[in-house]
Amino acid sequence: MSPLVNLATKDASKCLKIPDQSSNKYSRGVLGVITGSNEYPGAAVLSTRAAAYSNIGMVRYSGPLRAQNLVLQASPEVVASQNLQGKVDAITVGSGIPDAEHCNSESAQEQREQIANILKNYENESQSSNIQSQSQSALPPICVDAGALDLLPKKVCTKVVLTPHAGELSSLFKRYDLEISAQEILKNPVEYAQKAADLTGATVLVKGATTVVASPSYTHTPIYVAQYGPTWLATAGSGDVLAGILGALLAQREKKDQSRTNYAFIAANAAVIHGICAVFASRSSGGNSYAQLVQDMLKAKKPLALEHPIVASDIISALPHVLGILINMK
Secondary structure, three states, X not given: OOOEEEOOHXXXXXXXXXXXXXXXXXXXXXXXXXXXXXXXXXXXXXXXXXXXXXXXXXEEEEOOHHHHHHHHHHOOOOEEEOOOOOOXXXXXXXXXXXXXXXXXXXXXXXXXXXXXXXXXXXXXXOOOOOOOOHHHHOOOOEEEOHHHHHHOOOOEOOOEEEOOEHHHHHHHHHOOXXXXXXXXXXXXXXXXXXXXXXXXXXXXXXXXXXXXXEOOHHHOOOEEEOOOOOHHHOOOOHHHHHHHHHHHHHHOOOOOOHHHOOHHHHHHHHHHHHHHHHHHHHHXXXXXXXXXXXXXXXXXXXXXXXXXXXXXXXXXXXHHHHHHHHHOOO
């Protein structure tokens, strides 16, 4: 088993790219997003808004017309179309898109086909090696969430980042003829995150009260544990927000030597930022300033207690404040 590393608040600042005078919207990072559906258009709104607020230059969205219209109402900065177009530095797919069992519409099926065609490019025929083809090395990293998990090829490369909760991971294991229940996964997320990474070849983030991120064993990468994961994050849409944040962090990664990119570290810090935003959102109306809150968080030996329930949109509202504090830690 790889060593465990508990991430601190300041670690997340290492994943944020500060613009300079030569920066433009393309150099700051462009994220392609295929999320939401006619059935669940809110996932498209949450994932794109979260990404747009996460320190990148542009979000390109692909989805059905209903979702496009709602996305543009919420975030007119997003470039929306039916199919993903233009160069991107990272991709987020799957949030709010039905899996095969629940796909009952033509538009959702078209989205699934688009995602499946993208994921085929990440297939890695080598079962235990970090060798990737030259064409794969040029591919943008991709966050695969929710309804896109069942479209995953049996073996992929580490720049594919999976974000299942325990139930979704249990279903993923069945594709490899393993019967592992969600309850078993919740009891030992470290073991099963590592097992999933070794089976798939992907970087695997297992969502839960303890969020764990593992890479395939051959990479000799630590298993990362996110320090902040308040229980009130268990609310509809919070996973869509995480997928947007994670995609944005992948889009702004250092690109000089991609062979050395630690995708697990980036994914785990997306979970840290997500959790910090939840704490801030929960305490923001309690008379505390954001500056005081971050000081309290840095001094605390365990996550701060929450003051009131939150919804997923509250996490997004806290993002500019949290990222501003983290950037100033660099």
